[in-house]
Amino acid sequence: MSIPMWVLWLILLIIFAIIEAMTLGLTTVWFAIGSGVAMIMDFCGAPVVAQIITMIIVSIISFIVCFIWIRPAIDRKGRGTEPTNADRTIGQEGIVIKAIDPIEGKGQVKVIGQVWSAKADSNINEGARIMVLGLEGVKLVVEEIKE
Numbered sequence: 001m002s003i004p005m006w007v008l009w010l011i012l013l014i015i016f017a018i019i020e021a022m023t024l025g026l027t028t029v030w031f032a033i034g035s036g037v038a039m040i041m042d043f044c045g046a047p048v049v050a051q052i053i054t055m056i057i058v059s060i061i062s063f064i065v066c067f068i069w070i071r072p073a074i075d076r077k078g079r080g081t082e083p084t085n086a087d088r089t090i091g092q093e094g095i096v097i098k099a100i101d102p103i104e105g106k107g108q109v110k111v112i113g114q115v116w117s118a119k120a121d122s123n124i125n126e127g128a129r130i131m132v133l134g135l136e137g138v139k140l141v142v143e144e145i146k147e
């Protein structure tokens with residue numbers, strides 16, 4: 001008793017899908033698509049040679065489509081920095097909630113309702129009002145507002 005071809009195509013489709021799910025890099029998705037089309041061809045009664053040729057052709061076409069249109073679109077969306085809205089703190093006023101010590105690099109401020117690590121060129125005491133000048137990594141660069 002031989003295994004029906006659609007079972008073989010289904011097994012290949014599952015294997016390629018699992019590999020694709022593990023890598024998430026568009027590495028075997030075209031083979032999974034080709035296997036799926038070949039499986040459908042077996043259901044329609046196509047000869048085995050036609051199924052194999054179709055699997056190869058569909059895999060090649062899927063590969064080309066992925067690398068010409070899909071992968072570049074994914075890469076464009078994935079490049080760059082993830083927007084965090086941290087830059088909206090620049091120019092905002094806040095209050096020091098833990099004294100800022102430029103030598104030790106410690107201090108925290110509260111700006112727009114959020115607590116941030118902060119740094120400054122001079123010591124700023126707790127409770128002082130500050131202005132955010134910029135960002136350095138995950139710390140806000142601040143200066144005391146002199147009244």
